[in-house]
Amino acid sequence: MTELDELPLRPELRGRTPYGAPQLPATHRLNTNENPHPLPAELLADLGESLGHAALELNRYPDRDAVALRADLAAYLSRTGGVPVEPAQVWAANGSNEVLQQVLQAFGGAGRTALGFTPSYSMHPIIAAGTGTAWVDGHRAADFTIDTDAAVAHVQQMRPDVVFVTSPNNPTGTAVDLDTVAALYEATEGVLVVDEAYAEFARTGTPSSLTLLPGRPRLVVSRTMSKAFGMAGLRLGYLAADPAVVDAIQLVRLPYHLSSLTQAAARTALAHTDALLATVDAVKAQRDRIVAALPGMGLTSVPSDANFILFGHFADAPAAWRALLDRGVLVRDVGLPGWLRVTAGTAEETDAFLTALGEVAPAHRTTLGD
Template identity: 65%
Template sequence: MSSTVSERDDVLSRLPIRDDLRGKVPYGAPQLDVAVRLNTNENSYDVPDEVIAAVVEAVRREAKHLNRYPDREFTGLREDLAAYLGHDLTADQLWAGNGSNEVLQHVLQAFGGPGRTALGFTPSYSMHPIISTGIGTAWVDGLRGTDADVFDLGLDLTVEQIEKHRPDVTFLCSPNNPTGTALDLDVVRAAYEATDGVLVVDEAYAEFARPGTPSALTLLPGRERLIVTRTMSKAFALAGGRLGYLAADPAVTDALRLVRLPYHLSSVTQAVARAALWHADVLLATVEAIKEQRDRIVTDVAALGLPPAPSDANFVLFGGLPDAEATWRSLLSRGVLVRDVGIPNHLRVTAGTEAETTKFLDALADSLLD
């Protein structure tokens, strides 16, 4: 039986839903059928045939045994992830889930919850507060900075807010989404020393960082409350595969075992992710091409008088728009979908293929003439 949106809203208002969820809206980036989709930071390149064949074969081998539960400890996958990351990491320091959002959910289930607080620095990844609230963790919107174009997160301001709010979980993003800006490791060190809780450094876009940009993975030794999260959705072009992961002290992964659902990673998911990792060199071959288009966007939007934030990700945030929503709609009318992230006068665009980037830049130039 179908119903209208208003009818469903009426029923929802009568359901005994938690009070702190009333009035909330779910996460949702527009999924529109347009020629150029540059709004969700996906890798625009299709999975290569060589990797497709490896994935199909890996799934074929698992298919016969789908009557059995998967490896609950996803041991082989953790070993492969440790080998990929390097930094002398071992399998017992790795954890994975169905996308990095599930990994973050595990972290908040173990270290957050009712009566506890999570702190993030806005603007940043929108799912951090959504996941926190969903688990009953109080969310604190921290200040990122005063420069409206760069949104740098400085050491002193970071420490000041951690000391003020005393969070149980603190989120840092490097590169940050939606600004694309990376963190100096001095900020991570200082944040870690300032908190008694866990510090999560979200490095979903780390593979796209410019040369010389450091990773918080180098800080893991001796820091038992530091967690570094990654994903295979972006650089690995595996957004549809849903595999996120983290690296931390082995005791952290033991804590996450207390809250994960049994057999949370299917045999198929594990097989697909491992096949992708075995062909990391092939899949990551597109990273440099994407970085070239990102840098092209930075240069060309600046030439149009729209100041960009310096980006170490596969996207660019740019400002200077008198009416960001009007520009977004104008681009959409020209077959180009970008992201309005809610920052006044700003839009965010994913770096796509050379052809997609050209279409975006041409459409943007035309939109400014409207």
């Protein structure tokens, strides 16, 4: 068989590995930040009807601009985001990753640079590489927050064309203060993307960057239906921005990129928003339960506004990860020394995780002074 190195691959892609969370057999899979609750029966019934109706015209191309879906998304954001959003401000694609790819296709590319504050979502530099955009790491403080003054100075020095801010951040769960977002916007002449994939899980009083959109034409806020809506298998992401940004995205998007079935399913889900988001409070309760239990095991966590918790400290995080997997619980080793990440699941999954962690922690946690 031909080896990858034998192909005329772009030089900047050589030596890289694809994104991927381990898909290993485990009784409790708490490593990919999915919503653990099944879709409500009434939604499933309506999905069957809407998809059946859409299937009648599968011989025709879908609505190229997804006008009706974008109107529904705008209505949802207007109701929940703290600021009115018009359909012309919204764009949708196959998962928020495709949304971010389209942003970089439009505003990044060869000879241009993107900057993100790491550790953060590992797909950002991967998408940058795929679009030929150079990547620069902007670092976080020891507590995983962003030091506003240092971040502003770095952005002013590097002058990136695209700046990524993930809030709540993945893998740490930390939300970014809106004053920091506003300061970063003023510091750059490029596009500022706030990745809010986990925004619906934020603790009370944590505002969305959607409220900063008025008067900021280079600000982009991306969202997804994979997390809070519990529809990871649908692959529907979207952004809100100035209408001019949406016009720019349409210069690079593939024609008919969202299938008729995807648009129909997403609109049906949005019609059941209240029922779907009812699970968010249940997930947050399990998140907070895990956080409260950790000190009793000699462990700690990073304050989380997401549906997951970064927890530690471990003398050997990979060994602790393996010990949990041996007990049927799959969490995520995100590559941060001393830390692991767990998704907040159902009450039963939390029971299993805390039981396993209680057995693992004494042998693997660091001791005072280490």
